[in-house]
Amino acid sequence: MNNHDEFLDSIAVYALGSLPKSEAAAARAHLRTCAQCRAEYDALRPAVDALALSAEACIDGRSGPVPSPLLRARVLRTVRQESRTPTIAPSRLRPSWPAMVVAAAAILLAVWTTAANLMLRSDLTQTHDQLAQLQAQNTNLNRRLAAQKIMIAEVMDTNAKRFPVNGGEVVKRNDHVYIAMDGMPMPPKGHVYQAWTEHTGAQKMSPSITFMPDRSGVALVSLPVNASAIAAVAVSVEPEGGSKAPTTKPEFVVKLT
Amino acid sequence: MERVRQRDGAAFELLYDDYHRLVYGIALRILGDVPAAEDVTQAVFLKLWSSPQSFAKGNFAAWIARVTRNRALDVVRSRSVRLQSDVPDTMPADDALEDHAFAMLDAEFVRSALARLPEDQRKPIELGFFGALTHEEIARRTGIPLGTIKTRIRTGLRKLRAQLDGVVTA
Numbered sequence: 332m333n334n335h336d337e338f339l340d341s342i343a344v345y346a347l348g349s350l351p352k353s354e355a356a357a358a359r360a361h362l363r364t365c366a367q368c369r370a371e372y373d374a375l376r377p378a379v380d381a382l383a384l385s386a387e388a389c390i391d392g393r394s395g396p397v398p399s400p401l402l403r404a405r406v407l408r409t410v411r412q413e414s415r416t417p418t419i420a421p422s423r424l425r426p427s428w429p430a431m432v433v434a435a436a437a438i439l440l441a442v443w444t445t446a447a448n449l450m451l452r453s454d455l456t457q458t459h460d461q462l463a464q465l466q467a468q469n470t471n472l473n474r475r476l477a478a479q480k481i482m483i484a485e486v487m488d489t490n491a492k493r494f495p496v497n498g499g500e501v502v503k504r505n506d507h508v509y510i511a512m513d514g515m516p517m518p519p520k521g522h523v524y525q526a527w528t529e530h531t532g533a534q535k536m537s538p539s540i541t542f543m544p545d546r547s548g549v550a551l552v553s554l555p556v557n558a559s560a561i562a563a564v565a566v567s568v569e570p571e572g573g574s575k576a577p578t579t580k581p582e583f584v585v586k587l588t
Numbered sequence: 589m590e591r592v593r594q595r596d597g598a599a600f601e602l603l604y605d606d607y608h609r610l611v612y613g614i615a616l617r618i619l620g621d622v623p624a625a626e627d628v629t630q631a632v633f634l635k636l637w638s639s640p641q642s643f644a645k646g647n648f649a650a651w652i653a654r655v656t657r658n659r660a661l662d663v664v665r666s667r668s669v670r671l672q673s674d675v676p677d678t679m680p681a682d683d684a685l686e687d688h689a690f691a692m693l694d695a696e697f698v699r700s701a702l703a704r705l706p707e708d709q710r711k712p713i714e715l716g717f718f719g720a721l722t723h724e725e726i727a728r729r730t731g732i733p734l735g736t737i738k739t740r741i742r743t744g745l746r747k748l749r750a751q752l753d754g755v756v757t758a
């Protein structure tokens with residue numbers, strides 16, 4: 332199959348991955364030299380990739396099979412055994428810049444996919460009333476997304492000062508202080524995380540905002556303080572609504588100097 | 589993914605939780621039996637753990653889906669008594685990954701997009717993708733001429749692509 336006319340006919344089949352091995356090699360060779368066929372291939376390829384998604388197993392088994400939890404245990408056990416080999420450096424102790432990139436990206440993605448899903452559903456089935464409501468929600472989400480983007484840009488800034496803590500870092504940039512976590516377990520039921528700030532020269536911690544990590548342990552919060560006035564930041568687990576003074580041993584206390 | 593590259597077990601766990609239903613679903617659809625699908629799922633994730641650098645860039649879901657399909661086709665091939673040349677070729681796992689298009693999709697959307705295709709286009713596409721059949725086998729099995737099968741696959745994929753574009757520009 333050297334000639335363009337012949338191949339053009341098979342390009343969709345090749346994109347689908349359904350050419351036999353013998354013909355696929357020729358197809359690959361032709362693709363390298365023919366811009367027109369390459370364009371068609373590039374256009375169809377995402378459709379083929381998308382096909383795979385239709386096979387995704389459902390959480391509740393409504394429209395597909397449910398993978399066994401035993402399988403999860405088996406895979407994770409194997410990985411844990413492997414990671415105990417001595418050649419591997421422990422990287423979790425040192426939260427690094429790339430880890431924060433992951434945390435930030437996860438937050439953006441979460442906000443964005445919610446927005447996308449809402450739009451999708453509105454497109455498919457909703458009535459006018461619901462559509463208006465969804466658009467309002469979408470505007471809200473976009474506003475949140477914009478605010479998150481600013482926070483993330485600040486946290487990522489190379490001029491920011493970073494103070495590593497267990498499970499993340501405290502970031503100081505200009506007047507702002509952020510807590511950026513990417514490995515935070517959920518607090519016990521009825522509890523939240525609360526931030527504490529120690530003003531320069533003060534003897535005790537003042538209560539600051541309460542917050543929760545998301546499902547994947549990611550949290551990114553901006554503390555309502557002026558960074559220049561703060562000597563230390565701490566986080567503890569507190570009952571919902573927060574406390575006036577810490578009631579548990581802090582998860583971390585970090586001096587911002 | 590970055591954390592998995594640094595061999596962070598917790599990050600791997602999150603990755604497993606997010607993608608195992610996709611991996612398992614594809615494997616089961618192609619292989620048709622639970623133990624084989626579980627084996628492929630395990631193999632794909634262990635491979636990811638031991639050589640995370642094999643994922644270079646682009647959309648992770650699209651990439652892991654291709655890796656899974658290729659792996660499942662390997663199993664089909666090893667089971668098969670057919671001639672080697674009569675088994676579909678595996679797909680390259682690294683070209684033309686379109687990030688934006690893929691990130692907006694979910695299983696439900698693709699299922700309904702597929703359902704909107706005429707049966708005579710959907711069937712050969714599904715047989716080719718999940719049935720591990722070459723276009724010649726699809727033609728043989730359905731009794732439809734090879735040329736017609738090619739045209740239907742092409743038309744169906746173009747329609748699917750157009751529906752994806754609808755999502756992306758929505």
Ligand SMILES: [Zn+2]
Binds near residue numbers: 334335
């Ligand atoms: Zn050509």
